[in-house]
Amino acid sequence: MSVRDENIIEVEGLTKAFGDFKAVNxxxxxxxxxxxxxxxxxxxxxxxxxxxMLIGISTPTSGKAKVAGFDVFTSAEDIKKNIxxxxxxxxxxxxxxxxENITFFGGIYGLKRQQIKNKSNQLIEELGLEDVxxxxxxxxxxxxxxxxxxxVAMLHEPKIVFLDEPTGGVDPITRRQFWEMxxxxxxxxxxxxxxxxxxxxxxxxxxxxIMVNGKIEALDTPQxxxxxxxxxxxxxxxxxxxxx
Amino acid sequence: MKKFIxxxxxxxxxxxxxxxxxxxxxxMPIAQIMLFGFAITNEINxxxxxxxxxxxxxxxxxxVNKISASSYFTVTxxxxxxxxxxxxxxxxxxxxxxxxxxxxxxxMRNAGIAKIQLLTDATxxxxxxxxxNYITSITQNYAKEINQDIQLPFQIVxxxxxxxxxxxxxxxxxxxxxxxxxxxxxxxxxxxISITKEKELGTMxxxxxxxLKPYQVIIxxxxxxxxxxxxxxxxxxLLSIFIFxxxxxxxxxxxxxxxxxxxxxxxxxGILISTMSKTQQTAMMISLxxxxxxxxxxxxxxxxxxxxxxxxxxxxxxxxxxxxxxxxKGVMLKGVGLLYLWKETLILLGMTVFFILLSIxxxxxxxx
Amino acid sequence: MNTIRYIIQKEFxxxxxxxxMLPLIFVLPLIQLIILSNAATxxxxxxxxxxxxxDHSSTSDGLMDKFTASTYFQxxxxxxxxxxxxxxxxNGDIDVIITIPSHFERDLxxxxxxxxxxxxxxxxxxxAGVTNFYIQQVVSTYNNAxxxxxxxxxxxxxxxxxxxxTIPSFWYNExxxxxxFMVPGILVLIVTMITLFLSGMNIVREKEIGTLEQINVTPIxxxxxxxxxxxxxxxxxxxxxxxGLVISKVIFSIPINGSILLMYGYTIIYILVILGIGLFxxxxxxxxxxxxxxxxxxxxxxxxxxxxxxxxxxxxxxxxVLTDFNPIKYFVEVMRMVMLKGSSFQxxxxxxxxxxxxxxxxxxxxxxxxxKTV
Numbered sequence: 014m015s016v017r018d019e020n021i022i023e024v025e026g027l028t029k030a031f032g033d034f035k036a037v038n039x040x041x042x043x044x045x046x047x048x049x050x051x052x053x054x055x056x057x058x059x060x061x062x063x064x065x066m067l068i069g070i071s072t073p074t075s076g077k078a079k080v081a082g083f084d085v086f087t088s089a090e091d092i093k094k095n096i097x098x099x100x101x102x103x104x105x106x107x108x109x110x111x112x113e114n115i116t117f118f119g120g121i122y123g124l125k126r127q128q129i130k131n132k133s134n135q136l137i138e139e140l141g142l143e144d145v146x147x148x149x150x151x152x153x154x155x156x157x158x159x160x161x162x163x164x165v166a167m168l169h170e171p172k173i174v175f176l177d178e179p180t181g182g183v184d185p186i187t188r189r190q191f192w193e194m195x196x197x198x199x200x201x202x203x204x205x206x207x208x209x210x211x212x213x214x215x216x217x218x219x220x221x222x223i224m225v226n227g228k229i230e231a232l233d234t235p236q237x238x239x240x241x242x243x244x245x246x247x248x249x250x251x252x253x254x255x256x257x
Numbered sequence: 258m259k260k261f262i263x264x265x266x267x268x269x270x271x272x273x274x275x276x277x278x279x280x281x282x283x284x285m286p287i288a289q290i291m292l293f294g295f296a297i298t299n300e301i302n303x304x305x306x307x308x309x310x311x312x313x314x315x316x317x318x319x320x321v322n323k324i325s326a327s328s329y330f331t332v333t334x335x336x337x338x339x340x341x342x343x344x345x346x347x348x349x350x351x352x353x354x355x356x357x358x359x360x361x362x363x364x365m366r367n368a369g370i371a372k373i374q375l376l377t378d379a380t381x382x383x384x385x386x387x388x389x390n391y392i393t394s395i396t397q398n399y400a401k402e403i404n405q406d407i408q409l410p411f412q413i414v415x416x417x418x419x420x421x422x423x424x425x426x427x428x429x430x431x432x433x434x435x436x437x438x439x440x441x442x443x444x445x446x447x448x449x450i451s452i453t454k455e456k457e458l459g460t461m462x463x464x465x466x467x468x469l470k471p472y473q474v475i476i477x478x479x480x481x482x483x484x485x486x487x488x489x490x491x492x493x494x495l496l497s498i499f500i501f502x503x504x505x506x507x508x509x510x511x512x513x514x515x516x517x518x519x520x521x522x523x524x525x526x527g528i529l530i531s532t533m534s535k536t537q538q539t540a541m542m543i544s545l546x547x548x549x550x551x552x553x554x555x556x557x558x559x560x561x562x563x564x565x566x567x568x569x570x571x572x573x574x575x576x577x578x579x580x581x582x583x584x585x586k587g588v589m590l591k592g593v594g595l596l597y598l599w600k601e602t603l604i605l606l607g608m609t610v611f612f613i614l615l616s617i618x619x620x621x622x623x624x625x
Numbered sequence: 626m627n628t629i630r631y632i633i634q635k636e637f638x639x640x641x642x643x644x645x646m647l648p649l650i651f652v653l654p655l656i657q658l659i660i661l662s663n664a665a666t667x668x669x670x671x672x673x674x675x676x677x678x679x680d681h682s683s684t685s686d687g688l689m690d691k692f693t694a695s696t697y698f699q700x701x702x703x704x705x706x707x708x709x710x711x712x713x714x715x716n717g718d719i720d721v722i723i724t725i726p727s728h729f730e731r732d733l734x735x736x737x738x739x740x741x742x743x744x745x746x747x748x749x750x751x752x753a754g755v756t757n758f759y760i761q762q763v764v765s766t767y768n769n770a771x772x773x774x775x776x777x778x779x780x781x782x783x784x785x786x787x788x789x790x791t792i793p794s795f796w797y798n799e800x801x802x803x804x805x806f807m808v809p810g811i812l813v814l815i816v817t818m819i820t821l822f823l824s825g826m827n828i829v830r831e832k833e834i835g836t837l838e839q840i841n842v843t844p845i846x847x848x849x850x851x852x853x854x855x856x857x858x859x860x861x862x863x864x865x866x867x868x869g870l871v872i873s874k875v876i877f878s879i880p881i882n883g884s885i886l887l888m889y890g891y892t893i894i895y896i897l898v899i900l901g902i903g904l905f906x907x908x909x910x911x912x913x914x915x916x917x918x919x920x921x922x923x924x925x926x927x928x929x930x931x932x933x934x935x936x937x938x939x940x941x942x943x944x945x946v947l948t949d950f951n952p953i954k955y956f957v958e959v960m961r962m963v964m965l966k967g968s969s970f971q972x973x974x975x976x977x978x979x980x981x982x983x984x985x986x987x988x989x990x991x992x993x994x995x996x997k998t999v
Contacts, residue, residue: 070841070998089998093844104839108639120631121845165839278915285922292926296944299667299751299935346796347968349958352938370788379795380965382803383667384936387751389793390758396789404786410737411775413688413768417743417757420714425750442921450914535645538826541917542649545822549924550657550814554664559934561752563671563720569664583717590748593715 021046027076036062038227049205054224060208097166097174107151122169136164156187173204212248264477286439298427306353309336312361428501433585434558446544448527453540490516506592519581525612532619632853654815666803675719682730720746809960810933812869824903825920862896882967901987908994927953
């Protein structure tokens with residue numbers, strides 16, 4: 014793994030308020046280039062809201078954040094050129110085939126026709142989608158859909174890829190394969206920013222942060238967190254934090 | 258039963274939480290009935306006409322004055338030559354050109370007959386025909402004045418009485434139609450969409466594996482819309498009574514019952530549509546494209562059914578809106594009761610039962 | 626530009642893949658055009674007449690024969706009493722009651738003047754007016770014939786009434802054929818409804834199923850997205866127009882007097898207005914249900930206030946001002962002007978200018994209201 018000493022995400026005092034309610038309350042952290050950064054928290058802790066600010070589809074109320082060197086307030090569209098995103102809800106077109114989905118997203122990311130062709134052939138091969146490449150996405154099982162979503166997010170070779178609970182609802186084997194894909198991407202130098210429910214997955218990350226009620230309560234490597242909270246595994250760390 | 262009530266409550270919450278839809282649901286029918294009640298009329302008013310007077314004598318002057326004095330016409334211009342007619346019609350503002358022949362007055366007094374040429378833009382044949390009727394009436398009246406000293410022998414004088422709508426208000430014709438179209442589309446569209454939505458989002462399966470029986474699920478989804486539509490109907494009836502001064506000659510109670518019946522007919526049609534469609538889009542296209550034009554055109558709302566070609570008169574019988582319009586006009590304007598409306602009422606009842614039975618059949622096939 | 630092409634491609638694939646929708650877009654509306662154009666007529670005929678004859682004379686029989694002979698009337702029944710006739714009117718079996726009083730013939734001869742009772746169902750006021758006009762015509766024709774017979778020759782010259790003869794000449798539509806009037810109008814409605822409903826549901830559907838979020842994290846420009854969305858619908862609208870024109874020509878023999886090119890040119894601008902409205906609604910709403918409801922609301926208002934079925938000149942002034950904001954009004958005007966009157970570019974220039982401004986405004990709003998952030 015090639016984590017470099019270079020900040021690719023810098024967040025300082027980032028806040029998102031809906032009326033009086035602060036969904037994200039002055040969070041600060043940095044993510045290094047090439048890192049797998051786990052973004053943990055219970056449901057409703059503010060993970061997704063925070064992520065949406067970083068990918069430029071939600072404007073923060075206050076604070077500062079830079080993603081891939083661009084300011085989230087002023088250069089959201091520049092950020093979008095440099096990131097990939099996979100939402101927790103399956104968000105590709107059910108009524109298009111695997112290949113058509115890839116072609117479409119390649120197209121709107123501005124890839125050249127030849128590039129799209131090469132890239133989608135490569136992806137289809139890597140993911141073992143050869144048999145289903147001309148099937149409608151809607152007819153595929155969830156595990157496949159998620160792999161395709163991930164590959165679409167990686168299509169334009171982004172510097173950072175944001176994954177919002179990418180493995181929700183799939184079987185352990187598929188999850189394993191999925192994490193292999195993540196590792197491979199990270200090996201090739203892509204920064205991974207991932208939220209998850211599964212605490213065993215947290216162990217795969219270089220560093221994790223744990224959000225409780227809109228604030229980041231802990232942030233370190235899994236090893237150090239376990240030492241700090243005197244726990245055997247990440248699950249216990251999480252429970253200790255979440256129960257306050 | 259308790260579960261069922263809980264389910265209905267949930268459905269109510271769903272609807273009432275969506276303020277925007279609620280606003281649309283109540284605000285739009287009111288806005289529509291107000292707008293149409295005041296604005297739409299198939300009468301003609303202030304139609305622009307121009308005059309080409311080749312005679313310019315006492316008689317033509319008097320007739321032109323009578324024409325401009327009537328509320329039907331506005332005389333916008335006096336032409337000098339017939340060559341201008343073509344270009345005037347092409348611009349589209351002027352609907353008729355009235356041409357008085359040379360020596361009009363003299364012709365009338367000496368030869369006993371004078372000619373008026375009436376050129377109308379008949380791209381709208383209705384307006385053209387009505388203009389023709391009214392101009393003819395005005396000139397006939399003038400002839401009567403001229404002839405008043407002459408006592409014709411053996412006269413038959415028709416004495417017309419306009420019944421049910423003595424003041425000839427367009428509103429009487431259009432309010433029942435607008436009310437019908439609103440109730441029909443709101444009820445059919447809302448139910449078909451709300452049921453299809455559950456199918457599309459996959460929540461229908463969850464409901465069907467719950468202890469609720471399938472018919473309870475459907476009834477539970479429909480009941481809130483029954484209530485909303487009843488309130489809508491009530492508001493529309495009150496508006497037509499207090500704003501448009503529509504009378505309710507017959508029983509208010511009967512009017513209410515018939516409205517409820519029609520609402521249920523429309524809702525059952527909505528259920529039927531939902532059994533036929535997989536996505537909300539399909540449901541909407543069927544209820545909008547499939548219902549809107551037939552309801553506007555074939556129900557007698559605007560166009561008289563009597564004048565249609567026979568096959569269309571037959572087809573119009575399957576439009577529930579046609580029967581409801583007859584019922585509303587009967588109760589409100591004619592003041593009749595079930596004695597006269599039992600046939601229409603039975604037809605609506607029959608249609609409702611038919612829609613429901615058909616839905617149940619389609620539904621079963623789907624589940625098996 | 627390339628980006629836009631990919632969106633267009635995707636939209637087309639989705640539209641043509643939805644087998645349930647295709648017939649609803651292309652078949653149902655055209656069937657409606659063919660069938661419903663026959664329904665839209667204000668022509669008054671087959672007026673259902675009942676009568677009560679208290680005289681039973683040859684004069685009263687002769688009068689009713691005239692009604693039977695007229696194509697406007699359909700003489701249903703003779704009723705023995707006024708009550709029964711009234712009841713038939715309440716029932717809806719008849720719309721006109723003619724009451725011939727007793728001693729009708731005797732009084733006509735003796736008193737020189739006799740009244741004839743008429744009751745006309747006036748719920749449809751305009752139709753009642755026309756009905757009344759037709760009845761008066763029948764009665765006066767019959768009256769003149771009887772008089773000539775009774776006098777047996779000519780009236781003395783001082784008794785000769787002065788006549789005014791109105792000679793109508795119906796331009797562009799000599800036979801007062803309603804289809805000539807309605808088919809272009811209903812075609813307008815169909816093009817409008819399909820393009821509005823499809824575009825109105827489009828973006829909000831992507832919102833509902835979540836794909837819009839995936840689009841929003843891409844660097845796509847707002848106007849690229851909107852243009853890509855517009856294009857397929859413009860084509861669908863033009864396709865519908867083409868099929869509709871062929872139908873009007875082949876089935877209804879409606880003349881196309883003006884320039885077809887002009888018609889298509891205007892239609893493109895018009896469809897852009899409708900699509901702009903549709904996409905604006907779509908951006909502004911959260912669910913397809915809301916979007917549909919709002920589109921429905923506007924369509925009903927646009928249709929009924931367009932001058933398609935009822936004349937705009939007859940509306941109160943304030944309502945006429947409102948119709949200036951109704952795009953359907955302009956389209957109906959242009960179609961009728963170009964198709965039936967052969968109006969030229971110059972003639973419809975005002976409509977073109979207003980529609981173009983509308984198009985720019987609505988599509989500006991559509992781009993503006995499409996927010997890539999939540």
